[in-house]
Amino acid sequence: MQNPSARRPLLLALLLASSACSESESETTATPPPPPDDPSLSLHQRFADYFPIGAAVDAGSITTHSDLLAPHFNSIAAENEMKFDALHPSEDTFQYDTADSIVTFAQQNSMAVRGHALIWHRQVPAWVFQSSDGADVTPDELLARMQRHITEVITHFRGKVGVWDVVNEAIMNDGAYRTGDETEPDQQSKWYAILGERYIAEAFRFAHAADPDAKLFYNDYYDYLPAKHQAIHDMLKGLLDQGVPVHGVGMQCHLNIAPSSDPAHQSYQQTVENLEAAIELYASLGLEVQVTEMDMSLYIGGQTYDESNFYTPETFTDAVQEQQADRYGVFFDLFRKHADAITSVTFWGVADDNTWLSEFSSGRQDFPLLFDVNHQPKKAYYRVRTF
Numbered sequence: 001m002q003n004p005s006a007r008r009p010l011l012l013a014l015l016l017a018s019s020a021c022s023e024s025e026s027e028t029t030a031t032p033p034p035p036p037d038d039p040s041l042s043l044h045q046r047f048a049d050y051f052p053i054g055a056a057v058d059a060g061s062i063t064t065h066s067d068l069l070a071p072h073f074n075s076i077a078a079e080n081e082m083k084f085d086a087l088h089p090s091e092d093t094f095q096y097d098t099a100d101s102i103v104t105f106a107q108q109n110s111m112a113v114r115g116h117a118l119i120w121h122r123q124v125p126a127w128v129f130q131s132s133d134g135a136d137v138t139p140d141e142l143l144a145r146m147q148r149h150i151t152e153v154i155t156h157f158r159g160k161v162g163v164w165d166v167v168n169e170a171i172m173n174d175g176a177y178r179t180g181d182e183t184e185p186d187q188q189s190k191w192y193a194i195l196g197e198r199y200i201a202e203a204f205r206f207a208h209a210a211d212p213d214a215k216l217f218y219n220d221y222y223d224y225l226p227a228k229h230q231a232i233h234d235m236l237k238g239l240l241d242q243g244v245p246v247h248g249v250g251m252q253c254h255l256n257i258a259p260s261s262d263p264a265h266q267s268y269q270q271t272v273e274n275l276e277a278a279i280e281l282y283a284s285l286g287l288e289v290q291v292t293e294m295d296m297s298l299y300i301g302g303q304t305y306d307e308s309n310f311y312t313p314e315t316f317t318d319a320v321q322e323q324q325a326d327r328y329g330v331f332f333d334l335f336r337k338h339a340d341a342i343t344s345v346t347f348w349g350v351a352d353d354n355t356w357l358s359e360f361s362s363g364r365q366d367f368p369l370l371f372d373v374n375h376q377p378k379k380a381y382y383r384v385r386t387f
């Protein structure tokens with residue numbers, strides 16, 4: 001005879017199944033429950049039905065972080081090694097060794113490569129904008145130099161780099177074009193100063209001529225700002241209307257653990273709703289959307305920090321880890337919701353022991369990624385893959 005208590009789970013299961021049945025009978029369509037997380041899946045395997053998962057790497061991290069890169073990521077971008085100054089330091093010198101080592105690593109590990117970034121106002125050597133007498137080059141000369149750079153670089157990587165950030169950061173937070181007259185010198189664009197806004201269309205045309213199979217992206221930051229995403233939309237619509245070959249928009253997504261509490265600070269507007277508005281606007285143009293540089297700083301915009309309250313591994317407590325995990329989670333929920341438009345999500349780094357956010361302001365450590373300084377998964381790692 002069967003032990004009656006052993007039958008209880010079966011009875012309970014039958015009861016639950018019958019109540020689930022009567023509920024679904026009253027609905028027109030029954031939604032199947034999502035498959036639970038399978039911990040044996042790596043990060044990119046977990047997202048296989050949604051989008052590839054990428055990481056920015058450098059010449060060192062393809063070795064020091066290969067323990068995480070090889071299993072968890074199926075796309076990479078070079079953090080600095082494909083920028084203008086790295087590849088084309090003087091007029092007749094192109095150097096590809098470091099970038100090639102990154103591409104070889106990607107090929108050995110079956111990873112896609114995002115090429116980053118052809119035309120940007122930063123990390124461009126001074127010779128690009130100067131004639132032999134030290135004055136600004138003429139617009140025609142700058143256009144010829146731009147064409148040569150784009151053509152040589154894209155041709156070198158043709159067949160190996162499928163996606164290029166062709167133009168990076170051409171729009172300011174208020175929606176105006178980035179000009180040569182911005183107050184801060186490192187915010188000024190010489191491309192715009194010499195060529196005006198046409199440098200953007202020309203860059204895309206040169207890129208397309210060099211590799212008609214490459215997907216060409218416009219990339220920028222703070223896409224959650226309404227004035228900025230509207231301006232990016234309007235610029236891209238104008239380019240598409242003129243037949244300029246643009247295929248996608250990159251949203252950098254350098255986020256913070258909370259929006260600013262100061263309405264005057266840009267990150268006051270760093271909300272899921274505002275970023276969703278950007279995704280919907282870009283997708284309405286028929287463009288692909290990619291998250292290209294995601295990380296999540298522990299520091300909140302508009303607050304003052306000094307050495308007494310810089311985070312350390314000790315003060316990055318469980319509670320702060322939870323807060324970071326929750327915010328990563330809601331943004332990843334948004335990305336999965338828009339997986340029809342979003343064709344890749346790339347983190348700006350691999351683990352917290354190697355992040356530009358800690359290098360940027362000396363002495364201020366940050367912990368913005370999914371893996372900790374010892375390469376162990378953080379709470380945020382578990383949260384983004386729990387759905």
Ligand code: GLA
Pocket residue numbers: 079116117168221252293356
């Ligand atoms: C911007 C650029 C990146 C990188 C980061 C900081 O987001 O697009 O290439 O330089 O700044 O590391």
